[in-house]
Amino acid sequence: MKYLFVLPLCLLAAPLAAQSTTPADLVAQYSAEAGTEASADRGRDLFLATHTGGKPDTPSCTTCHSPDPKAMGQARTGKPIDPLAPxxxxxRFTDLKFVEKWFGRNCNSVFGRDCTAAEKADVVAWLSSL
Structure with missing residues (x-):
């Protein structure tokens, strides 16, 4: 009888587990969502550019992540950020839920809006090419 309670609990916990993925899978998923092929060049330009739509203290991805995605970054709180380049x-880019969480926070901070699927595809394509 006690096993009847274990199975439903396991089924409830399943959606909370990390959704494993790869950078290539993300590029394909975001590209399909956007209806356009990813561009590493556009991703690089977006990542390195200074933007005006978001918070004044985070005008660029490089504000926290450094211009070299293979290097450590630093959050405004002083907390170290592991390199972005896979x-x-x-x-990096192996947990869909984590990726979406941070794209959500960082895009709103830098751009003042959610990133588009095309922008996500471009940035992940560029970071994966390094």
Missing amino acids: SANSE
Whole structure:
């Protein structure tokens, strides 16, 4: 009888588990969502540019992540940020929920809006190319 309660609890916990993915899978998913092919060049330009729509203290992705995505970054709070490039950090872009969480926060901070699927595809394509 006690096993009847275990199965429903396991089924409830399943959606909370990390959704494993790869950088290539993300590029494909975001590109399909956007209806356009990803461009590493556009991703680089977006990442390195200074923007005006978001918070004044985060005008660029490089504000926290550094201009070199293979290097450590630093949050405004002083907390270190692991490198963004998958070649320097094999954990990057392997958990869909985590990726979406941080795109949500960072895009709103830098751009003052959510990133488009095309922008996400471009940035992940560029970071994956490094």
